[in-house]
Amino acid sequence: MIEPNRKGEVWVFAEQEDGNLSEVSLELCGKAREMADRLKVKMGAVLPGYRVRDLSNRLIAHGADNVYCVDDPQLEYYRTLPYARVICELINKHKPQIVLYGATALGRDLAPRVASEMKAGLTADCTDLDIGDYTDPKSKETFQDLLLQIRPAFGGNIIATIVNPRRWPQMATVREGVMRLADGNPKRTGDLILEKVSLDGVTGVVKIVERHREKQKVNLKGARVIVAGGGGVGSKENFQLIYDLAGVLGAAVGASRAAVDSGLIGKEHQIGQTGTTVRPALYVACGISGAIQHRAGMEESAKIIAINKDANAPIFSVAHYGIVGDLNKVIPMMIKAIKERAR
Amino acid sequence: MSYDCVVCVKQVPDTANITGEAMKADGTVNRAALPAIFNPEDLHALEAALGVRETHGGTVTAVTMGPPTACEVLRDCLYRGADRAILVTDRRAAASDTLATSYILSRAVKTLGKFDIVFCGRQAIDGDTAQVGPQMAEKLGIPQVTYLEQIVELAGRTIRARRNVGNGWEIVECRLPVLMTVLDTANQPRPAAAKRIMLYKRARAEAEIAADVAQQMPQASADEQAREVSRRAADLKSRKLLIEQWDLEDIGADLAWCGMSGSPTKVHRIQSIVLKKEGYAEVPATEEGIRKMIHELIVDHTLG
Numbered sequence: 005m006i007e008p009n010r011k012g013e014v015w016v017f018a019e020q021e022d023g024n025l026s027e028v029s030l031e032l033c034g035k036a037r038e039m040a041d042r043l044k045v046k047m048g049a050v051l052p053g054y055r056v057r058d059l060s061n062r063l064i065a066h067g068a069d070n071v072y073c074v075d076d077p078q079l080e081y082y083r084t085l086p087y088a089r090v091i092c093e094l095i096n097k098h099k100p101q102i103v104l105y106g107a108t109a110l111g112r113d114l115a116p117r118v119a120s121e122m123k124a125g126l127t128a129d130c131t132d133l134d135i136g137d138y139t140d141p142k143s144k145e146t147f148q149d150l151l152l153q154i155r156p157a158f159g160g161n162i163i164a165t166i167v168n169p170r171r172w173p174q175m176a177t178v179r180e181g182v183m184r185l186a187d188g189n190p191k192r193t194g195d196l197i198l199e200k201v202s203l204d205g206v207t208g209v210v211k212i213v214e215r216h217r218e219k220q221k222v223n224l225k226g227a228r229v230i231v232a233g234g235g236g237v238g239s240k241e242n243f244q245l246i247y248d249l250a251g252v253l254g255a256a257v258g259a260s261r262a263a264v265d266s267g268l269i270g271k272e273h274q275i276g277q278t279g280t281t282v283r284p285a286l287y288v289a290c291g292i293s294g295a296i297q298h299r300a301g302m303e304e305s306a307k308i309i310a311i312n313k314d315a316n317a318p319i320f321s322v323a324h325y326g327i328v329g330d331l332n333k334v335i336p337m338m339i340k341a342i343k344e345r346a347r
Numbered sequence: 348m349s350y351d352c353v354v355c356v357k358q359v360p361d362t363a364n365i366t367g368e369a370m371k372a373d374g375t376v377n378r379a380a381l382p383a384i385f386n387p388e389d390l391h392a393l394e395a396a397l398g399v400r401e402t403h404g405g406t407v408t409a410v411t412m413g414p415p416t417a418c419e420v421l422r423d424c425l426y427r428g429a430d431r432a433i434l435v436t437d438r439r440a441a442a443s444d445t446l447a448t449s450y451i452l453s454r455a456v457k458t459l460g461k462f463d464i465v466f467c468g469r470q471a472i473d474g475d476t477a478q479v480g481p482q483m484a485e486k487l488g489i490p491q492v493t494y495l496e497q498i499v500e501l502a503g504r505t506i507r508a509r510r511n512v513g514n515g516w517e518i519v520e521c522r523l524p525v526l527m528t529v530l531d532t533a534n535q536p537r538p539a540a541a542k543r544i545m546l547y548k549r550a551r552a553e554a555e556i557a558a559d560v561a562q563q564m565p566q567a568s569a570d571e572q573a574r575e576v577s578r579r580a581a582d583l584k585s586r587k588l589l590i591e592q593w594d595l596e597d598i599g600a601d602l603a604w605c606g607m608s609g610s611p612t613k614v615h616r617i618q619s620i621v622l623k624k625e626g627y628a629e630v631p632a633t634e635e636g637i638r639k640m641i642h643e644l645i646v647d648h649t650l651g
Contacts, residue, residue: 083519084481084491109512113493116478120449120485125611128445128476132648138615152615154648158362158473163618163648171611182651209490210521213507217515226513229650253650286649307649309640310627320627325640329632337634341641345650 005123008172010149012101013070014040015173017091017114018051018063019106021082022217025059028106030066031183035133036104037067042135043149048072048100052090054080060196065188072098074199078207081215082110085206088117093201095122100173102151104133107177115177125168127153127176131228131285133183138167150174156285156306179228185254222272227256229286232275232302235262236291236312236331243268245335246290252342258282258302260292276301288338290331294319311335348503349404350463350523352396353456355483356389356409356424358417359473385420388468390427390536392529395495396466397428397537403501405463406430410455412440412448415554421590425547426539433459434552437594439606445474447609449482454598456487464506465526469494480528487526492519495527552590553580618648 014036019026033049040047046069051059053075060071074090091114095103103118105111107129119126132154139146151174153166168174224230231253233246243263250257258275259268275282276298287305292298294310294317302308303322310323311331320326327334360381396407409424411417412435421432435455443451456465465487470477477493484491492508499518500507507520511530551559553576560567560575567575583589595605603609630636644650 084493088485109494109514112477113481113491116445116476116481117485117491119478120446120482123446123611125444125446126478127612128474128478132651138613140613153612154618156648157475158360165615165618166612167615168611169613184651210492210519212517213520214518215515216517223513286644307644309630323627325630326627327630327632327637327640334632334637337632337637338641341634341638342650344638345641345645 006095006099006172008170009099009101011045012099012173013046013048014043015048015050015100015103016063016068017103017105017111018049018059018071019108019110020051020053020056020059021110023053023056023059025062026106026108026180027185028108028111028178028180028183030062030188031180031185032104032106032178033063033066033068034186035178035183036102039102039133039135039151040067040069043101045101046070048098050091050094050103052076052079052087054078057196057198060194061190062188064194065190065192066186067192069194071194071196072199073196074201076201076203078203081212082114083207083210083212084113084117085209086203087114088121089203089206090201091118092121094199095173103173103175105175105177107179111177115175119175122173124171124173124175125166127155127166127168130155130176130178131182133176133178138169140169151176180226182228182254222256224256224258224273224275224280224282227282227284229253229255229288230258230275230282230284230302230305231255231288231290232258232260232292233263233268233290234260234292234298235266236293237263237268238291240268242332245332249288249290249335249339252339253286253288255286255288260295260298262293289319289323290335292319293317294322350399350501351406351461352399352408353459353462353465354389354393354396354407354409354424354429355452355465355467355479356393356411356420357386357468357471358383358411358413358420359386359471360384362472383416383419385423386468386471388470388529388531389420390468391531391533392466392468393424393427393429394534394536395498395527395529396464398534399464399498399501400428408433408459410435410452410459412436412451412455415552415558418550418552418555418590421552422547422550423539425550426543427537428540428543431591432550433591433593434554435593435598436552436554437605439595439602442607442610443605444610444612445476445478445482446611447605449479449486450604450609451595451598451600452479453483453486454600455593456483458593458598463523465489465524467526467528469528469530477528480526484526487524489524489526490521491526491528492521493528495529496533547588549583550588550590551579551583552592554592555590556580556583
């Protein structure tokens, strides 16, 4: 636990694997930048790894004022204990007020270990963050400018706002794809600060014996938003529209069996009884009639938008928003509306 | 060599089948309004522990923290093969967040004395945080292996395990003791054994016995009731049917780190309760209609 430090920076844990920065870290840099400006403090990124110094440029371009880099061969591959040691040491040294992590497999392994050691609060899987005041209902004490950690709970049935008023740093993991990934500004300037952290006693505990990573797997399970196309999309060319909409939403692309069987898209995208079962925060069904086998794989999505020419398509029976119309007209309107949305 | 395994299990509201008001006015979960089930991934943690005992010998102890009704999942552990079941229950543990919960559970595990592997489900379906496992490991001062898919090798004091990290996998090696969080793809949980159900369906913790006695002997004095509870507990214990019950003193917990005071996170507000959709909103296929829909999705945090 560190003392509340109102001048403390807003930090992002910069997750990288094999020298590639995770997208969520850059998404978080954008949000952290926004919050740091609001709090009138600096924004920092913590970058542990081996031969990763060059990544600091991208972190700075996305908003970091300071990049705290610990470059050590022992940090080449992620292991919980050495990484937790680095983060805890740097938190103790620099006393940030907020530390954010991507809610990736790695982030969700690391952040709780750090939180426990720092005796700090941690909220998992946030879908939004804000800065605001909080009044303790019992003591009536008001805490100004806390990190508001917003997340669905209870299987998505409620949305809770969590605060950590008394113990710092305030920490949260944030779902991938929920914060907008801004275009970095290569002209921004910032400092690369090389830190040394002793890893004595934590490097030999767990050894990685074998390691395997898959490239570019379709990650439907982990997607917060899915845009899926069905037989109604009609052609491979039209399917580009599905990809375009997914692009602006930061969504994964799914498909019904009809679309897969007619060769519009690969089987790894199939959602439904014989494909993947998903429950994203938002599911956009485009030109999918909604056979029971498909609905079984997606009806537990928190919100469903159905776009279909046929007003009687069964997909509307599970939809929250129904748009009866031609997807070739509706999707471009959606893309436009999303691009214009006020933030 | 044999191994002593501990499995942390949780009784959770079945969030997939929510009925009634899910939340109380103070922002905490109204568990009474929800059907309670065995947290799905914890069943896989139990199976992993039973697998270790089958291959290498040793013991499996199930631990849960919760109200006395959580004995339901402990009995289920006994039905499926656990050797011992412990209920950690204490009003002062109420409203614990993941940090306080991991502290209390780690105290319970330390109270057990010797242990080799602690198994937890990856996450519970009520909070989906996946934080209690790693936080317990830190409190116990032992390494963690999250997302366990398979124990590749267990020999002497060294374990090799395969973790699934979503975009791939890795095999890690570490010394015991270790805490592992288990995925639902790790194994197929065995069903409850009929013989064990017959044997353990009468297993009770003292808090449950007390509730039974209060109901069955409403006229009896407090002293008489207490004597009856002790008598029944002793009887169950002699037949190895007593579910051990520990409070915060029994596990030597520092109250400052338990319950509300031990929880750094506070619920500020609950913004909406979406129970079940009723029909759907018809969105006109116009720019204005679609803009309004997108706006609604931003306001309710569906879109970031």
